[in-house]
Amino acid sequence: MPLPKEQDDQQESAIRHCFIYAWCLMGNHIHLLIQENDEPIGDSMKRIASSYVYYYNHKYDRIGHLFQERFKSQPVESWDYFFTLLRYIHQNPMKPHLVADLKDCGQTI
Numbered sequence: 001m002p003l004p005k006e007q008d009d010q011q012e013s014a015i016r017h018c019f020i021y022a023w024c025l026m027g028n029h030i031h032l033l034i035q036e037n038d039e040p041i042g043d044s045m046k047r048i049a050s051s052y053v054y055y056y057n058h059k060y061d062r063i064g065h066l067f068q069e070r071f072k073s074q075p076v077e078s079w080d081y082f083f084t085l086l087r088y089i090h091q092n093p094m095k096p097h098l099v100a101d102l103k104d105c106g107q108t109i
Helices: 043-058 079-094 102-108
Strands: 018-025 030-036
Touching: 030 043, 030 079, 030 102
Parallel strands: none
Antiparallel strands: 018 030
16 A cells, blocks of 8 residues: 655655654664655665664763664555554553653653
8 A cells, every 4th residue: 555655845855765654762672654765674774773773872872782673564555554553653652651641752762
């Protein structure tokens, strides 16, 4: 199922390798709802993860891995599944009791 692609007039010439619809950064993994564009999903995930790990390790003066396992992906082939994943990703911080309410998510994690 092709999802709509966002258009940004200010960055019309910029290359968008993927479109991120939802994300949730947990303690040792990340959940992403993305649509690949001109780059294979594996390359996009490598770019996103390695950029974040570089930033985090530099900021906290550390070395090594942050994420527990290799990424897993599953195609989204219907709008029902798209919205199910969207809800799952946004509600994920509530499951391990990291936040009491979704409105607190950006402040706690």
